[in-house]
Amino acid sequence: MDTSASGNHEAAFARAFLPSEKRARFIQGLAQPRHRKEVLAQLSSHLPYLPAHATAVPGEQDFPDALAALLRAKGAGPTCHVIADGLKADGRELPLGEALLLICLHRSGAILSCLPGRLAYYKPRSPAPGILFERPSP
Numbered sequence: 001m002d003t004s005a006s007g008n009h010e011a012a013f014a015r016a017f018l019p020s021e022k023r024a025r026f027i028q029g030l031a032q033p034r035h036r037k038e039v040l041a042q043l044s045s046h047l048p049y050l051p052a053h054a055t056a057v058p059g060e061q062d063f064p065d066a067l068a069a070l071l072r073a074k075g076a077g078p079t080c081h082v083i084a085d086g087l088k089a090d091g092r093e094l095p096l097g098e099a100l101l102l103i104c105l106h107r108s109g110a111i112l113s114c115l116p117g118r119l120a121y122y123k124p125r126s127p128a129p130g131i132l133f134e135r136p137s138p
Helices: 004-017 020-031 031-043 064-073 095-104
Strands: 054-055 079-084 093-095 109-117 119-123 131-134
Touching: 004 020, 004 079, 004 109, 004 131, 020 031, 031 079, 064 095, 064 119, 079 095, 093 095, 095 109, 095 119
Parallel strands: none
Antiparallel strands: 054 131, 079 093, 079 109, 109 119, 119 131
16 A cells, blocks of 8 residues: 555655654554554544644634635645545545545544645544644755
């Protein structure tokens, strides 16, 4: 499952937004099909992340159309990489709007990587608010 594009998005997400002690396990777990499910299951309960690069999405913006506008305003392109517990779209590149609709309707945790290591959206298990991850370009 770990194609070049998905590995780049997933590793870049971990390096940019997860604490150093959690990165290797996250990257290695997602790269190995037998461990991927374990890592994905953690997205629903708790994703340890660096708070300095995370912002809770206000409730009025935590819906597919508003999120798409927000992410596009921050530089997201037409597609994103999906990392999701319990979705067939996991590990795939999808149009941004389609991916947002999928994960907003999904009860389990998911990450959309829009710009590798620079812009991502995390939707924890419902009804918790989504989290926007941002880092400036190098």
